[in-house]
Amino acid sequence: MSESVKTLPAPSPVEATGQTLSWRDFLELTKPRVVALMILTSVIGMLLAMPGVPDWTVLVLGNLGIALLAGAAAVVNHVVDQKVDTVMARTRKRPVATGRIAPMDALIFAATLAAVGMLVLMLWINHLTAWLTLASLVGYAGVYTLFLKRATPQNIVIGGLAGAMPPLLGWTAVTGQIEGHALLLVLIIFAWTPPHFWALAIHRKEEYAKAGIPMLPVTHGNSYTELHILLYTLMLLAVSLLPFVTGMSGGIYLIGALILGLRFVHYAIRLLKGDDRRVALNTFKYSITYLMTLFVVILVDHFVFF
Ligand code: HEM
Numbered sequence: 001m002s003e004s005v006k007t008l009p010a011p012s013p014v015e016a017t018g019q020t021l022s023w024r025d026f027l028e029l030t031k032p033r034v035v036a037l038m039i040l041t042s043v044i045g046m047l048l049a050m051p052g053v054p055d056w057t058v059l060v061l062g063n064l065g066i067a068l069l070a071g072a073a074a075v076v077n078h079v080v081d082q083k084v085d086t087v088m089a090r091t092r093k094r095p096v097a098t099g100r101i102a103p104m105d106a107l108i109f110a111a112t113l114a115a116v117g118m119l120v121l122m123l124w125i126n127h128l129t130a131w132l133t134l135a136s137l138v139g140y141a142g143v144y145t146l147f148l149k150r151a152t153p154q155n156i157v158i159g160g161l162a163g164a165m166p167p168l169l170g171w172t173a174v175t176g177q178i179e180g181h182a183l184l185l186v187l188i189i190f191a192w193t194p195p196h197f198w199a200l201a202i203h204r205k206e207e208y209a210k211a212g213i214p215m216l217p218v219t220h221g222n223s224y225t226e227l228h229i230l231l232y233t234l235m236l237l238a239v240s241l242l243p244f245v246t247g248m249s250g251g252i253y254l255i256g257a258l259i260l261g262l263r264f265v266h267y268a269i270r271l272l273k274g275d276d277r278r279v280a281l282n283t284f285k286y287s288i289t290y291l292m293t294l295f296v297v298i299l300v301d302h303f304v305f306f
């Protein structure tokens with residue numbers, strides 16, 4: 001072998017896969033659809049925090065900062081999960097899993113997003129929101145992804161708290177303080193996360209087993225998971241009534257929460273009866289419609305009553 005061949009630099013991940021790197025790959029790393037729903041909940045947290053509409057700078061810069069930090073957390077998730085993601089069909093085409101983006105480049109991207117996000121929140125919003133958002137990033141990227149996900153089938157119950165934070169972050173961006181009504185919104189998403197995720201985990205059980213991730217259907221079976229999905233949807237139904245019970249929201253919200261919640265319970269009962277992968281996927285999809293609609297309804301109710 002000639003000297004010149006020996007000293008050739010190692011191919012970059014792009015050369016290695018023969019694919020062109022695009023901004024779409026970087027966008028994909030930030031889990032934009034998940035972050036979009038989070039931002040919907042933080043916008044609504046902002047709009048519920050006070051009568052009237054907050055200053056546009058808080059709306060724009062507050063959500064920008066929160067989105068940047070949430071996106072950064074998602075990028076770190078891709079790096080930490082690089083090996084796991086290559087094993088599962090749902091995730092194996094991800095930019096870091098395929099090698100289209102090198103882990104170090106992804107980490108530099110995450111650090112940049114996080115630094116700009118923290119600056120925006122520190123300079124234009126308030127320190128409380130900045131630190132709470134950073135804590136959510138650490139909760140998802142560090143505590144959940146690095147540790148809990150691999151350690152216990154209760155991973156998403158505890159880790160779900162990080163994803164539930166955006167309405168509180170929106171609220172503190174406007175008021176500068178943590179208040180009970182904002183915590184109710186967090187509690188709703190906290191109770192929603194297990195049925196949201198376990199429905200998908202049933203649908204993808206074999207992949208999680210192959211990847212060695214102890215998700216509840218893998219460790220305890222489908223029936224046990226389906227029972228817990230039902231129990232959490234019942235708890236969610238109860239918790240979702242608290243904004244009405246505490247006087248935060250009115251009749252429109254009550255009716256909306258009941259219809260949406262009972263439908264979720266109906267899905268959970270069908271899942272328990274049928275143990276069907278297709279029902280599991282539909283339950284997962286409905287969970288997203290549920291959360292989006294519930295937050296829109298609470299907002300509509302707020303503006304009708306004020
Ligand atoms: C630790 C808590 C959570 C876990 C473990 C979890 C898990 C997942 C998983 C595995 C997916 C599938 C992603 C894919 O299709 O590749 C997903 C999708 C989704 N999640 Fe969650 N999730 C959590 C919290 C949240 C929260 C708090 C929100 C929003 C408020 C959210 C919104 C969504 C949305 C919108 C999708 C659909 C994304 C798409 O269509 O690509 N999730 N979730």
Ligand SMILES: CC(C)=CCC/C(C)=C/CC/C(C)=C/COP(=O)(O)OP(=O)(O)O
Nearest residue numbers: 034069070073074077133136137140162163
């Ligand atoms: C600052 C802030 C609000 C942070 C929240 C960050 C955030 C994007 C949370 C997302 C929750 C989520 C999609 C978990 C799935 O992870 P997974 O690893 O179980 O799923 P995967 O297999 O699809 O990667």
